[in-house]
Amino acid sequence: METLLPKNITNTIDHWIQKFPQGKQRSAIIAALHAVQHHNKGFLTNDLLNQVADYIDVPKMNVYEVATFYSMFQTKPVGKHEIAVCNNISCMLRGSNEIIDHLEKKLSIGLGESTPDGNIFLKKEEECLAACTGAPMMMVDHIYIENLTIKKVDEILERLQKSND
Ligand code: FES
Numbered sequence: 001m002e003t004l005l006p007k008n009i010t011n012t013i014d015h016w017i018q019k020f021p022q023g024k025q026r027s028a029i030i031a032a033l034h035a036v037q038h039h040n041k042g043f044l045t046n047d048l049l050n051q052v053a054d055y056i057d058v059p060k061m062n063v064y065e066v067a068t069f070y071s072m073f074q075t076k077p078v079g080k081h082e083i084a085v086c087n088n089i090s091c092m093l094r095g096s097n098e099i100i101d102h103l104e105k106k107l108s109i110g111l112g113e114s115t116p117d118g119n120i121f122l123k124k125e126e127e128c129l130a131a132c133t134g135a136p137m138m139m140v141d142h143i144y145i146e147n148l149t150i151k152k153v154d155e156i157l158e159r160l161q162k163s164n165d
Contacts, residue, residue, distance in 0.1 A: 004051050009035050013055060026058045029066045033073055034142075042082060042121060043074040071126075072142060079114035079121035081160045084139045087125035090132035095148075099136055100125065102150050106157060120160060 005013075012035040016028035032052050037044050044067055053060040067073045074082075083103065087096045100111065103122055107115055114121045131137045134146025140156060 004048055005036065005055060006039070009039050010055060013052070017056065025056050026062055028056060029058070029063055030070070032056060033063070033067055037073060038141075041080045041118070043076060043078050045075075049075075071123075074121070077114075077118075079118050081119060081141055081163070082121045082123055082139070083156075084123040084126045086127070086129045086131070086135070086137050086139075088128035090128070090135040091137060094135040096125075096136040098150070099138070099148050099153060102153060103157075106154070120157075 013028060013032045016031040017025045020027040029052070032055075033044060033049075036048050036052055040048060049063045049067055050060055053063040056063075067075055085091075085096055085100050085103065087100065104110055107120060107122060109115055109120075109122055111122055112124045126139070129137065129139065129144070131144055131146055134144070136148045137144060137146040138148060139145070140160070145152070145156065
């Protein structure tokens, strides 16, 4: 089968495997899937999961368990950049509903949907992401952005729309 894992991705996987004791390479699955998902523009396919399992040398089931358990992994096509707004109590009290409404209007999509150009995925609301002191907050491509305002959100959207990353 054609390899879907380029050298820079296998280098990243090797880097993580080396962090764990011999025979415990299963612990590198999360980091490997992060790298592969980013490389594949935001989501994982069965072929990619199978190749990660083969490369790490673990049963395929181990990789599927991780990919389908954690909400940070997407197993269906979604937009390249993921926006996930926390809407738990602290963020809600500090205006996360307005942030979500603004994002939905500005992007013309609802939660759980991607923009038609495939650039942005507006993930379903997150539970508390343990950054309550910076409420309201969201993750953009898994990076925390806190103390959100509508202006800050607009700046982020502008950056994502220009980004080729
Ligand atoms: S409630 Fe949003 S980070 Fe805790």
